[in-house]
Amino acid sequence: MSTVINSTQQAGARTPFVPTGSGLSFIGLLRSEAIKLWTLRSTYWTFSLVVAASFGIAVLMAYAMSAGLDEPATAAMGIDSTGIFVLVATAGLGLGQLIVAVLGVLSISGEYSSGMIKSTLAAVPNRLPALWAKVAVLFSFTFLVGLFSVVGSFLIAIPILGTKDLTASLFDEHVILPLLGNALFLALIAVFAVGIGTIVRSSAGGIATVLGIILLLPTVVGLFSMLVGWVADIMPFLFTMAGAEMITPSTMESWQAFLVVLAWVAVSLGAAAALLKRRDA
Amino acid sequence: MIQAQSLTKHYGSKTAVDAVDFTVQPGKVTGFLGPNGAGKSTTMRMIVGLDRPSAGSVIVNGKPYHEHKAPLREVGVLLDAKAVHTGRSAYNHLRAMAATHSIPTSRVHEVINLTGLESVAKKRVGGFSLGMGQRLGIAAALLGDPATLILDEPVNGLDPEGVQWVRKLTKQLAAEGRTVLLSSHLMSEMALTADHIIVLGRGRVIADASVADIIASAAQNTVRVRTPHTAALASLLAQADVTITNLEQDVLEINGLTVNEIGDRAAAAQISLHELTAVSASLEDAYMKLTQDEVEYRTGDTHTEAEVAR
Known part of the structure; x- marks a missing residue:
């Protein structure tokens, strides 16, 4: 049997194709961003580093404290045993803060440097939902990693400090609240860094900016405050300082410090959103 | 769409x-x-x-x-x-x-x-x-x-x-x-x-x-002729609206005349032709013609470059 090419049939098939199937959804974007986060090796080693730094420094500090500690000294310092536990459990997170700041910048600057951002924005032409999904995913996982780090560090410290008959309960509000606060601030640093990365669009520039704000700014403002007295009043409003005050309030209430931290994050993300929406990809 | x-x-x-x-x-x-x-x-x-x-x-x-x-x-x-x-x-x-x-x-x-x-x-x-x-x-x-x-x-x-x-x-x-x-x-x-x-x-x-219209727009009635008597043929065909290019020693490219016209005139003048081909335009020719004035980044003329190199 011979095959006949039917030209009229071909012409008949040329009615416009109508697409079908599921559309864009925020749940889908969250899943997409989670896939993006967990399919890069750097995510595993940065999060591992946060946990390792926290555990490692907790062990060191716990031993150091139990070695050099005697009851009258701590009493003189005004620290009770729960205070020591919180100090030990959260000491390593300072390093973790720098690591998640880098992770936050890279999560978006990596898309710009590789060109991935074009794929992302072509799929989400309204753009902002993609940014919010990235922020939500990074916030959630960084919070969990932070909580795992501090709670783990606390548990590690129990047997070591126990040799000096120091004890504390994880569910004591003076323990669990500072630990949660530390994990929360860690996650907010990551989110703040996503904003800076979006604004700067380059890994090197973004990392330099974020680390400058976290590390350098307190030092610089501190030095200025020696020359100009009123500059010292600015200190508590710096991102890093407000983050610390959130957990151990001194010049302002915890909730006030929390609002200051949120303001930093809001400015970073607000500027990022405005630029992302406006700029050519 | x-x-x-x-x-x-x-x-x-x-x-x-x-x-x-x-x-x-x-x-x-x-x-x-x-x-x-x-x-x-x-x-x-x-x-x-x-x-x-x-x-x-x-x-x-x-x-x-x-x-x-x-x-x-x-x-x-x-x-x-x-x-x-x-x-x-x-x-x-x-x-x-x-x-x-x-x-x-x-x-x-x-x-x-x-x-x-x-x-x-x-x-x-x-x-x-x-x-x-x-x-x-x-x-x-x-x-x-x-x-x-x-x-x-x-x-x-x-x-x-x-x-x-x-x-x-x-x-x-x-x-x-x-x-x-x-x-x-x-x-x-x-x-x-x-x-x-x-x-x-x-x-x-x-x-x-x-595509057909684009190619047609560039068609120029180019005819390639191979003959041992290029000079005789060129002078025979020379007229105002005809351009003749000597491609090789025995090959002419002629614009402005059809294959039939060239073949008949050569026969009448008893000039022997070894090849007579209508050169059809390609999309590339059409494209080059369309964009010849629009090229933003033009490569240098290879001829002059060779001379500079020398």
Whole structure:
């Protein structure tokens, strides 16, 4: 049997194709961003580093404290045993803060440097939902990693400090609240860094900016405050300082410090959103 | 269907796209041609909202791209091979893209098979060759089974088998009633693939017609004649509207006379001809003719360069 090419049939098939199937959804974007986060090796080693730094420094500090500690000294310092536990459990997170700041910048600057951002924005032409999904995913996982780090560090410290008959309960509000606060601030640093990365669009520039704000700014403002007295009043409003005050309030209430931290994050993300929406990809 | 209306893009003082109007019809493969810097890629980026038009508008399948509820199902786009994070595997890249529109993983496997990426799908994209990167870009464009495909130089870096595959694929997609807009610098390939051609030059549409019409516009009645008596034939045929070029010692290229006229006159003058051929224009000839004044980045004349080198 011979095959006949039917030209009229071909012409008949040329009615416009109508697409079908599921559309864009925020749940889908969250899943997409989670896939993006967990399919890069750097995510595993940065999060591992946060946990390792926290555990490692907790062990060191716990031993150091139990070695050099005697009851009258701590009493003189005004620290009770729960205070020591919180100090030990959260000491390593300072390093973790720098690591998640880098992770936050890279999560978006990596898309710009590789060109991935074009794929992302072509799929989400309204753009902002993609940014919010990235922020939500990074916030959630960084919070969990932070909580795992501090709670783990606390548990590690129990047997070591126990040799000096120091004890504390994880569910004591003076323990669990500072630990949660530390994990929360860690996650907010990551989110703040996503904003800076979006604004700067380059890994090197973004990392330099974020680390400058976290590390350098307190030092610089501190030095200025020696020359100009009123500059010292600015200190508590710096991102890093407000983050610390959130957990151990001194010049302002915890909730006030929390609002200051949120303001930093809001400015970073607000500027990022405005630029992302406006700029050519 | 893609409809552009006075679509304009300025970058600073430079105008990349200058008030272009065109319609890309469904059911056809439309070729998008133009010299480097003519504005093809910029136009494609504006269609999917990556660049914001300075003026004018472009709509895809009836709406501006960003108003669609399922953008990846409306338009599949391959902009360049480097729209992928190099640290991620091809499979995971496609999975992340699919997740945005809740496209099932089975479709990810489908496009991987379709583009022949099975053996490298789990490898990191950073190590991909240009051709593999192109295949991944095409796979991503096909992910949403879209009604419109925009492919910027899809055959760039592909092996001959891949080039042929892209040709068949685009023709098949168009036959299914989809809109296919395709750019390429390979004219012979475009002549085989496209039904319709839009030519851009310095940000303007300089031609918008079927491939046959474009080629016909460049046809010049060129006739090639091989004869041992070139001088005699040239003087015989010389007249105001005829140009005669001596290509080789015994070959003339003649514009302005038909094959019949030349053959009859030569016979009457008893000049023997060893070859008499009508040279038909190719898409490449037509393209070169259309864009000869529009080339932004022209290469130096090889003749003068050789002299300078000497």
